[in-house]
Amino acid sequence: DSGVTQTPKHLITATGQRVTLRCSPRSGDLSVYWYQQSLDQGLQFLIQYYNGEERAKGNILERFSAQQFPDLHSELNLSSLELGDSALYFCASSVVEDTEAFFGQGTRLTVV
Amino acid sequence: GENVEQHPSTLSVQEGDSAVIKCTYSDSASNYFPWYKQELGKRPQLIIDIRSNVGEKKDQRIAVTLNKTAKHFSLHITETQPEDSAVYFCAASWTGGYQKVTFGTGTKLQVIP
Numbered sequence: 001d002s003g004v005t006q007t008p009k010h011l012i013t014a015t016g017q018r019v020t021l022r023c024s025p026r027s028g029d030l031s032v033y034w035y036q037q038s039l040d041q042g043l044q045f046l047i048q049y050y051n052g053e054e055r056a057k058g059n060i061l062e063r064f065s066a067q068q069f070p071d072l073h074s075e076l077n078l079s080s081l082e083l084g085d086s087a088l089y090f091c092a093s094s095v096v097e098d099t100e101a102f103f104g105q106g107t108r109l110t111v112v
Numbered sequence: 113g114e115n116v117e118q119h120p121s122t123l124s125v126q127e128g129d130s131a132v133i134k135c136t137y138s139d140s141a142s143n144y145f146p147w148y149k150q151e152l153g154k155r156p157q158l159i160i161d162i163r164s165n166v167g168e169k170k171d172q173r174i175a176v177t178l179n180k181t182a183k184h185f186s187l188h189i190t191e192t193q194p195e196d197s198a199v200y201f202c203a204a205s206w207t208g209g210y211q212k213v214t215f216g217t218g219t220k221l222q223v224i225p
Binding site: 042043045090100103 | 161213215218
């Protein structure tokens with residue numbers, strides 16, 4: 001167990017809908033990262049937050065947004081969902097920005 | 113932005129043989145290079161990492177080498193075992209304030225007993 005908690009583990013929703021994925025980082029970790037992993041694909045970096053502030057952005061679609069709250073948990077909001085958004089979404093956290101990142105178990109999103 | 117290329121995409125070795133996975137990166141500012149192992153259906157886990165001020169790092173059967181001039185780094189696994197079978201991802205990151213990690217496309221390693 002990495003100490004990073006993601007909920008829900010599985011999510012099935014219809015096209016056009018909006019969902020929210022939640023991540024609780026390890027205790028004491030200030031940095032949170034979101035990644036998307038499509039079937040048989042690599043890890044695509046979406047966005048990073050550090051102590052509540054957005055720090056880096058990857059190839060995140062405009063339909064997606066994220067935030068990190070004062071208690072350091074983070075949420076990834078996906079809207080106007082398309083079939084191609086079906087993927088495994090990972091959250092990772094680290095103490096500071098240049099240390100090892102620990103991954104959560106992921107949320108498997110299926111858009112039907 | 114950073115671009116990380118990883119080869120090979122699949123690799124089969126006999127148990128006990130060595131496995132080598134290679135990655136190249138494009139951004140000379142990258143200074144942190146972690147390697148992750150992802151078993152089927154599980155989360156990626158860091159297995160070894162190297163920083164740009166070091167040319168080689170070893171941890172038991174796993175070693176990583178870095179050539180900053182050529183902008184490539186490699187993962188070496190010796191005496192492979194069936195439990196080494198997984199997908200391995202390399203990554204490159206610049207940690208000078210904003211860490212944006214770019215992952216390679218992954219190598220599926222199969223160790224044949």
